[in-house]
Amino acid sequence: MTSKDCGHDDDDRKDGFRCIIGGILTLIVLVLLAIFIIWLVLRPTKPRFILQDTTIYAFNVTAPNLLTATFQVTLSSRNPNGRIGVYYERLDVYASYHNQQITLPTRLPFTYQGHKDITIWSPFLYGNSVPIAPYLGMSLQQDQNAGLVLMNIKINGRVKWKVGTWISGKYHFNANCPSYITFGNKGNSNNPNAFNFGAAAVKIQQSSSCQVDVAI
Template sequence: MTSKDCGHDDDDKKDTGRRIVGGIVTFIVLVLLVIFIIWLVLRPTKPRFILQDATIYAFNLTTPNLLTATFQVTISSRNPNNRIGVYYERLDVYASYHNQQITLPTRLPFAYQGHKDITIWSPFLYGNSVPIAPYLGSSLQLDQNAGLVFMNIKVNGRVKWKVGTWVSGKYHLNANCPAYITFGNRGKINGFNVASATAVKLQLSSGCQVDVAI
């Protein structure tokens, strides 16, 4: 074999490699283009959550900085999409105070939401003698004097989108619902206390910040 033949073989290999790389790039571009067109047509919008009300059965702070809390909250979710269904999977809801979780997570039942549908959950949230940071105990005392406690009801879990017979992979969903709880002067015993016999139900209608990510 002459040196010219070797040169032609090398050129053929380079051309073949370029064609393979070009084909892969073209395929990726076409896939991304199809995904972009589907997104433009469907315009997926994340669900909208609302914290409708909360019933407080117990909210007792005892020394040394132990908090016992029992709530029942009503949360609604609306699917705003015209062509996309939503599967809710592994959704957990809990209460937090100043970014510290104060109740155990409660698992919400699995739900499928069709176009423009609304789903309503009314879970109980429990926290028994939960240790809280000392500065939070002081903050609760101040809230006691003011008769107002600001908390967050949070929902964390996974969702999937459904278009026709196609179902997407799982996406992470986080909803943060602010809740201003007013206790007034009811049941103040040993710090900040709402006894179970004096349950307080509050109509909140608070919109929630919702984030959906891969």
């Protein structure tokens, strides 16, 4: 084999390498283009959650660093997509006060939500003698004196998307719903939502929009 033949073989290998790289780049561009077209057609939008009401059965500091809380919350979820269904998998709901979890997580039932459908859940949230940071007891007393408590109802779990017969992989789902609770002397005519800790159950209408995040 002459040196000229060897040089020709090198050129062939370079051309073949360029063809492979070009093919890979073309495939990547086509895949990205297909994803973009699908996104334009489907316009996927995150589900919308609303905290409709909160019923308080107990919300008391039972010891300097122990908090007992029992709530029932009503959550409404709407799928705004006209071509995409949503599978809610392993959604856990719990209450948080000053970024500290104060109830055990309650598991919502597995749910499929069709196009434009609305789903309503009414889970109970329990926390019996939950240890809390010392400052939270003081903060709760201050909130009681001010007549307003801000809690957060949080939802964590997984969701899947459904388009036709295709079902996506699992996505992380998080929702944060502020719950404003007013209280004072029970029977205060100026404040129909007022209640004392330890009093009978009180239901507070809220219609609070939740912040929803969906990520891979």
